[in-house]
Amino acid sequence: MSEPLVSPPPPTAPEKQGGFLQNLVDVYFAPRDAFARIARDPRWLLPAAGLLVVSVAFTAVWMSRMEPTEFMKSQLEESGQWDKMPAEQRDVAIERGAGMMKGLGWVMAVVGTVFVLAVVSGVLFFVFRFFYASEMSFKHALAVVSWAFFAVSLLSSPLILAVMGLKGDWNLNPQEVVQANPSLLLDKSTAAKPLWALLSSLDLFSLWQIFLLAVGFGVASRKTTGAAIWGVLIPWVIVVLGKVGWAAIFH
Numbered sequence: 001m002s003e004p005l006v007s008p009p010p011p012t013a014p015e016k017q018g019g020f021l022q023n024l025v026d027v028y029f030a031p032r033d034a035f036a037r038i039a040r041d042p043r044w045l046l047p048a049a050g051l052l053v054v055s056v057a058f059t060a061v062w063m064s065r066m067e068p069t070e071f072m073k074s075q076l077e078e079s080g081q082w083d084k085m086p087a088e089q090r091d092v093a094i095e096r097g098a099g100m101m102k103g104l105g106w107v108m109a110v111v112g113t114v115f116v117l118a119v120v121s122g123v124l125f126f127v128f129r130f131f132y133a134s135e136m137s138f139k140h141a142l143a144v145v146s147w148a149f150f151a152v153s154l155l156s157s158p159l160i161l162a163v164m165g166l167k168g169d170w171n172l173n174p175q176e177v178v179q180a181n182p183s184l185l186l187d188k189s190t191a192a193k194p195l196w197a198l199l200s201s202l203d204l205f206s207l208w209q210i211f212l213l214a215v216g217f218g219v220a221s222r223k224t225t226g227a228a229i230w231g232v233l234i235p236w237v238i239v240v241l242g243k244v245g246w247a248a249i250f251h
Contacts, residue, residue: 020046027151027212032225035144035216039136042143042220047150052113054150058157058174059109065170068098074171078188121145124217127231134221144216152209180204193247201240210236 024047026034072094125141128134160177164170176188181203183196210232211225218228 023147024151024154027147031212031215032219034147035219038143038147038216039140039220042137042140044139044143044146047143047146048117051117051146051150051153052110054153054157055109055113056106058161059105061161062164062170062174063102063105065164067171068101069094071171072097072101075173078173117142117145117149120149123235124213124232127235128217128221128228132221132223132228132231134223136217136220140220141217144213144220148209148212148216151212152205156205176200178203178205194244197243197247198240201243206236 023034023037026037076093076097121138121142121144124145125136125138128136128141156178160174163177164172164174176183179200181200183191183199186196186199188196210229213232214229215225217223217231218225221228
């Protein structure tokens with residue numbers, strides 16, 4: 001008796017890779033789906049270029065409205081260095097700092113952005129490749145970091161500029177404009193510098209970025225987000241402790 005003929009299963013359609021806009025939207029609303037597509041096709045140039053454009057645009061808007069001498073004076077006062085300087089050195093320090101800012105701001109917008117992307121990608125690639133024994137490539141790490149940073153920056157940068165505009169004060173430190181962290185409960189002028197450094201690091205944008213990185217690296221390394229988050233959180237904690245130690249020693 002002959003075996004019944006069994007028709008072969010229909011070929012499965014290849015999974016859609018998703019375009020740039022779809023990936024961006026899903027990073028916000030369905031990050032695991034977005035990073036699953038990104039892991040299959042780890043293109044990083046577009047999100048990295050987007051991050052660079054946002055950084056340069058932010059710098060252009062901020063520096064066109066910010067007064068460098070006023071900004072430097074406020075930073076010296078907040079750091080406690082103002083009172084330690086002899087009166088005749090204050091103007092020199094302000095002018096020197098203001099002159100450096102005009103060039104340094106653009107350097108940080110371009111070179112700083114590229115440097116941060118490379119360093120963060122390299123550190124997290126090392127962590128997940130060697131401690132998690134994953135088979136991900138550096139290209140995967142660079143794609144995950146670029147998408148996570150770009151998505152967060154695309155919302156946080158306009159928000160910072162909007163707050164500055166509403167306050168009518170463009171001489172604020174951009175890192176402290178949106179105080180979505182426990183430091184808003186303290187007065188910076190009287191708070192201990194190490195405590196301020198710690199609390200100001202616990203902001204919502206940083207925590208959101210950590211979550212997106214954990215999702216992305218979890219997908220790329222075939223781990224759960226809960227397992228992957230420690231590979232992102234521990235390096236971040238080390239950086240925060242470094243900021244706290246720096247504040248304790250030099251302020």
